[in-house]
Amino acid sequence: MAATIAGVFNPELQNLIKESKILLVGAGGIGCEVLKNLVLTGFSELEVIDLDTIEVSNLNRQFLFSKESVGKAKSHVAKTSVLKFNPNVNIMSHFGDIMDTKYGVAFFNKFKLVINALDNKKARSHVNRMCLSCQIPLIESGTMGYNGQVEFIKKGVTICYECNTRAEPRTYPMCTIRNTPKEPIHCIIWAKFLFNQLFGEIDEIVSFDEENIESEKLSARNWAIQNDYNPKKLFKKVFFDDIKALMNMKDLYADKKIKPVLLDESLLDQEHVKYSDVLDSEMLTLEQNISMFLDCVTPIKEQWEISTNKCLVWDKDDDMMMNFVVSCSNLRSALFNIPFKTHFDIKSMAGNIIPAIATANAMIAGQIVIHALRILRGKFEKCQNVFLRSMPNHKGGVLVKDRCLQPPNPKCNVCSSKGEIIFTTDMNNFTVRQLEELVLKKKLNMVAPDVTMLDRVIISSDETDGVDMYDMTLSEAGMTSGCSFDAEDDHQNFRVKIIAFDKEKSRDEDPDFEIFNNKNDLHTANEQNNKTKPDEDDEDDCFIDQAESTVCDNNGDTREAVNHLMVDKEEIGYEEVTEGGAEEIGNEEEEITEKISNEEIDAEEISNEEKLAIKRKADEAIEDINDAKKSRVD
Numbered sequence: 001m002a003a004t005i006a007g008v009f010n011p012e013l014q015n016l017i018k019e020s021k022i023l024l025v026g027a028g029g030i031g032c033e034v035l036k037n038l039v040l041t042g043f044s045e046l047e048v049i050d051l052d053t054i055e056v057s058n059l060n061r062q063f064l065f066s067k068e069s070v071g072k073a074k075s076h077v078a079k080t081s082v083l084k085f086n087p088n089v090n091i092m093s094h095f096g097d098i099m100d101t102k103y104g105v106a107f108f109n110k111f112k113l114v115i116n117a118l119d120n121k122k123a124r125s126h127v128n129r130m131c132l133s134c135q136i137p138l139i140e141s142g143t144m145g146y147n148g149q150v151e152f153i154k155k156g157v158t159i160c161y162e163c164n165t166r167a168e169p170r171t172y173p174m175c176t177i178r179n180t181p182k183e184p185i186h187c188i189i190w191a192k193f194l195f196n197q198l199f200g201e202i203d204e205i206v207s208f209d210e211e212n213i214e215s216e217k218l219s220a221r222n223w224a225i226q227n228d229y230n231p232k233k234l235f236k237k238v239f240f241d242d243i244k245a246l247m248n249m250k251d252l253y254a255d256k257k258i259k260p261v262l263l264d265e266s267l268l269d270q271e272h273v274k275y276s277d278v279l280d281s282e283m284l285t286l287e288q289n290i291s292m293f294l295d296c297v298t299p300i301k302e303q304w305e306i307s308t309n310k311c312l313v314w315d316k317d318d319d320m321m322m323n324f325v326v327s328c329s330n331l332r333s334a335l336f337n338i339p340f341k342t343h344f345d346i347k348s349m350a351g352n353i354i355p356a357i358a359t360a361n362a363m364i365a366g367q368i369v370i371h372a373l374r375i376l377r378g379k380f381e382k383c384q385n386v387f388l389r390s391m392p393n394h395k396g397g398v399l400v401k402d403r404c405l406q407p408p409n410p411k412c413n414v415c416s417s418k419g420e421i422i423f424t425t426d427m428n429n430f431t432v433r434q435l436e437e438l439v440l441k442k443k444l445n446m447v448a449p450d451v452t453m454l455d456r457v458i459i460s461s462d463e464t465d466g467v468d469m470y471d472m473t474l475s476e477a478g479m480t481s482g483c484s485f486d487a488e489d490d491h492q493n494f495r496v497k498i499i500a501f502d503k504e505k506s507r508d509e510d511p512d513f514e515i516f517n518n519k520n521d522l523h524t525a526n527e528q529n530n531k532t533k534p535d536e537d538d539e540d541d542c543f544i545d546q547a548e549s550t551v552c553d554n555n556g557d558t559r560e561a562v563n564h565l566m567v568d569k570e571e572i573g574y575e576e577v578t579e580g581g582a583e584e585i586g587n588e589e590e591e592i593t594e595k596i597s598n599e600e601i602d603a604e605e606i607s608n609e610e611k612l613a614i615k616r617k618a619d620e621a622i623e624d625i626n627d628a629k630k631s632r633v634d
């Protein structure tokens with residue numbers, strides 16, 4: 001393989017590649033690409049873990065899987081497929097959840113490097129903590145549409161995954177979309193899937209009872225063709241019969257609050273209800289949604305019949321396609337007791353659903369392996385974060401690199417030793433169970449938390465301890481405003497001191513609890529009348545400011561400008577694959593910088609015009625990086 005081909009890598013690196021044990025977490029879109037790259041690069045000691053089985057919808061980009069492998073464990077099939085590239089590689093595949101306590105410190109300690117190719121924040125945070133605890137370098141990655149990033153994390157050297165607040169993830173589990181929608185967006189995604197099933201490229205199967213999912217004969221498309229896309233029959237099938245089938249799957253809704261309700265049968269025969277005079281910003285009634293659905297099926301079917309390969313691409317600017325998604329998602333909402341949305345809202349929400357792009361995953365996976373090689377050689381300083389942009393920058397590049405490693409945030413609850421957070425809630429109503437589920441597990445990403453207050457155990461991860469205070473409120477459990485307690489997760493080697501304040505809920509819409517990183521944030525929040533949550537842009541700005549301050553020093557404009565240009569230079573010279581190969585910059589500003597760094601000219605001697613030129617270039621470069629960061633994927 002590549003590592004052993006003379007001239008590709010030096011003998012020392014060849015050995016490192018052969019001998020280093022690597023853990024890959026996730027064998028999905030990015031994971032498949034990474035596994036293939038690792039094997040083809042010559043890595044020979046690999047373990048891969050994934051908790052999921054293969055779905056039809058994975059096949060378009062997770063190329064290690066084929067139709068025959070649908071339903072099988074991703075990790076096992078991925079292993080079998082890449083062994084065909086090189087049968088001499090030692091790969092162990094695990095079909096399991098990386099958060100399972102059986103993958104503890106002893107498991108992680110085996111690895112020289114861990115690579116995350118995950119799709120959720122909780123698992124990412126968990127692996128982050130495990131790697132910090134075991135002092136193992138971690139490569140974190142993600143893509144969204146054409147965007148993506150690769151981040152290097154090492155305790156004491158870089159920021160960790162949790163050093164900065166991250167936007168909430170924008171992906172949705174398929175089971176929620178299929179069976180237990182809770183929000184309008186779940187119904188909108190479902191409606192788009194249904195559209196694809198009937199008229200487009202089939203991705204997820206969202207309709208028609210589960211037993212027949214694999215049966216081609218009863219696929220939604222074939223059913224619709226057999227019934228000549230009769231709108232009324234389709235309406236009955238999707239919004240009545242399928243729901244009855246879902247309701248019969250007792251286990252699905254056994255202990256959940258979310259259960260579908262059946263619509264009134266008389267709606268099947270309702271007269272046409274006019275909706276053309278309803279503005280896009282106004283809400284349609286249930287009856288209007290039904291009429292809209294019945295009206296749009298036939299025109300779309302006619303478009304589909306004459307389309308290339310009989311395949312339509314959903315387009316938010318096509319009135320009929322838009323009406324289909326509006327009516328289907330609102331009808332689905334009616335079944336699950338979810339508020340309707342207006343045409344206008346649905347258009348913007350449906351237009352923002354971002355598809356996974358195979359080439360973005362491939363580029364990110366390539367970059368992951370380049371980082372892996374640097375890490376093995378101990379060249380951490382070259383592992384700056386890399387961002388994949390959706391549009392080329394002014395130099396025609398789509399991959400941009402941070403100017404330097406981001407140092408750890410000393411206030412981080414996870415990687416700094418001073419983990420302390422402020423927690424406010426209504427202590428007379430908030431229960432110990434809510435503290436465990438909503439705060440410790442959901443918000444703070446713990447897996448098996450223990451809570452002690454003044455040596456008294458309030459929550460124990462060990463059932464045999466017999467501690468059961470779950471139904472008590474925090475007050476009943478002995479907490480008072482201003483008290484502090486320790487929450488820890490031994491498995492993650494993560495502990496944090498929590499200072500709790502009692503805060504009565506004055507309005508229904510107030511949150512059940514809030515978390516602040518320090519007292520100042522709490523005070524600011526109180527001052528702003530609880531409007532605390534920074535929006536996404538603020539977070540990004542914060543992040544970027546921090547990055548800039550680590551590079552610029554106080555030596556005045558010229559130095560700053562030159563520093564900025566260095567970024568530009570590195571970024572343009574995205575040639576590091578060749579490790580120090582010549583860069584094709586060749587512009588005036590570059591020559592000046594080189595002269596300065598070679599001490600051929602004194603920085604002070606640069607003319608103002610030249611300074612301005614440098615500054616202009618630098619600003620463009622910074623803008624590029626900032627643009628890329630704004631689309632950081634979680």
Ligand SMILES: Nc1ncnc2c1ncn2[C@@H]1O[C@H](COP(=O)(O)OP(=O)(O)OP(=O)(O)O)[C@@H](O)[C@H]1O
Nearest residue numbers: 026027028029030050051052097098118119123356
């Ligand atoms: N806790 C976990 N333990 C093990 N594997 C996990 C865990 N959580 C998620 N995964 C796996 O991570 C993989 C993520 O891949 P997925 O394809 O969804 O996203 P991706 O690789 O980021 O790319 P894309 O979204 O483009 O497909 C999935 O196969 C999923 O099963």
Ligand SMILES: [Zn+2]
Nearest residue numbers: 160163412415
């Ligand atoms: Zn941190």
